[in-house]
Amino acid sequence: MIDLDALTKSFPGSPRPAVDRLTLTIPAGEVCVLIGPSGCGKTTTMRMINRMIEPDAGTIMVGGRNILHVDPVELRRSIGYVIQQVGLFPHWSIAENIATVPRLLGWDAKRTGARVDELLSLVGMEPAQYRQRFPRELSGGQKQRVGVARALAADPPVMLMDEPFGALDPITRTRLQAEFLRILRGLKKTIVFVTHDIDEAIKMGDRMAIMKNGELVQYDTPEAILARPADAFVDEFVGSDRALKRLALIPAADFVIDPVGSGKPGASVAADASARDALSAMLATDADSVTLIDENGAARGTITLAAMRARLIARGDGSASEPRPLSNNQGP
C-alpha cells in the first residue's frame, strides 16, 4: 500500500539528513508504527507521505500512485491526518469540524450530515448530544475522538497519526488506544502511526519501524523485534523487560501442552489471558504450572514453566544469541 524508496530529506543548517535513504513497505490494512528517540526522523518521514514536507530524493508510492506527481491538496484530501494537538477549528461546531473534508470535496448536505452522525457514533459520542457543541466544550479525550472522526470523514484508505494520544492522561490514553485499535482494525485502514512510547508501539503496531538518526534500524512485527533486537540500540530502546513485553503479546493458549491438566491445582488464568498473565500467576502461587479455564470454570489445558521456555526458544527467541542486523542498514 505504501512504499517508501530511498527517501531522503535534509533541513538547512543541519549537519546530517533528517531522513537518510529510508526504504520501507507498509502492507495494506496494517498499522505501521514509526518509533525512535526525538530527532530520529519519524515525524519527518510521516509528513512526507502527505507532502507536508517535500523529500529531497527518493520516491513514495501510495496505492500504486507516485504521490510526488499528485497535486498536494488533492493528495491530502485522500489521506486521513491526526496530530497530537488535534487542531480542531474552534469557530466551528463538532459537526462542521467532522465535515471539513467532505465539504472540501463538495458532498451535498444530506450525505455529509449522515456521515457526521455515523462517525460520531463510531467514536462513541452521541450525535444528538455533541453535533452542535463547540471544541472548547470537550475534554481532551473527546477532542481526539472528534479529531479521528474528522480524519475518517471521507473514508481515506490511508491514515497518518502523529502521537495522537501523546497529550492525554494515562487512563484516557489507555482507553482510547484500545478503542481506536478496534475501530481502525475494523475499517482495514493502512495506518502510519508515530510515537516515542515503546509500550504504545507494541500495543498498536502490526509492525514497528525503529529509527535512529534518520535511518531505519529494524522493521518487523513487535514480537519479532522483542525476540531478536537487531542491535544494542534496539535492545536498549525496547527495554530490559523485553521478554515480559513479548510474553504479553502471546496468548497463553499458545503454550498449552496438556489439554487436560496435570499441574498442581489452584493456579489458574482465563483462557484468553496472555502468556505474561500465566507467568505472573505461576510466580504469585509459587507453582510450576497454571491451568487455563474458560468462562464456565472448566479446565482448557495446562501450561508449565519449562514448556513455556522451550517454546519461546522454538518461536525464535534470540535472547542468548547474536543480534542480527538488518541487511539494508549497512551504510556509514
Add this chain to the structure above:
Amino acid sequence: MFIEAWEYLAGHQAQFLAALWRHVALSASALAIAAAIAVPLGVRLADKGGSALVAINAANIGRTLPSLAVLALVMPIMGTGFAPSLFALTLLALPPILINTHTAIRQVDPDIVDAARGMGMTALEIVRKVELPIALPVIFAGIRTAAVQVVSGAVLAAYIGGGGLGDFITAGIAMMALPQLLVGAIPATLLSLGTDALFASIQRALTPAGLRAR
C-alpha cells in the same frame, strides 16, 4: 448657554445637517479605504518575516503621530479640502487595523493551521475559512479603535478645509461664540461615543459562537 446653543442649532438646521453628513461621510470613507488596504496587507504580512517587521514598526510609529500633526503634514502637499482630509484620516486609520490584523493572524494556533493544511485546504481556503474567522474579533477591535480615532480626528479636518462638525468649533473659537462651538463639540462627542458603542456591538455579533467567552 445650552439654550443659546439650541437656538443657534434651530436657526442653522440645514447647515448643521450638511456638516454632520459631511463628518460621517468623511469618517466612513476614510475607515472603509483604510480597512480595504490594511486587512489584506496585515494578512499577507503575517507569514513574512523581515518585511513585515519593517511595515509593522512603521505602523507603530504612525500610531504615535498626533492627528493634528498628520493633517498639518498633508496640507502642504495636497492643499485643502475634502480629498486631503480624507487622505489624512485614512493614514490615521491604517496603523491600528494593520497592527491588529497582523497580530491576530499570527496568533492563530499553528496546530490549527497545520491540521487545515494536512486535511487538504488550499492556502486561500486556510485564510478564508480558518485564519480570518478566528482572527476576526481582534481585527475588528482594530477597526473599532480606528473608527473612534477617525471620527474624533475628523473634527480637526476643518483646519484644512475638510468641513464637518469641526467647522462650528473652529468658527466658535475664532469668534469666541460658545453656543456655536457647542453645536459642533457636543454632537462630535456624541458621534464618537456612538461610533464606539456601534462598533462594539458589531464586534460582538461578528465573534464566532465557538470563540465567545462563556
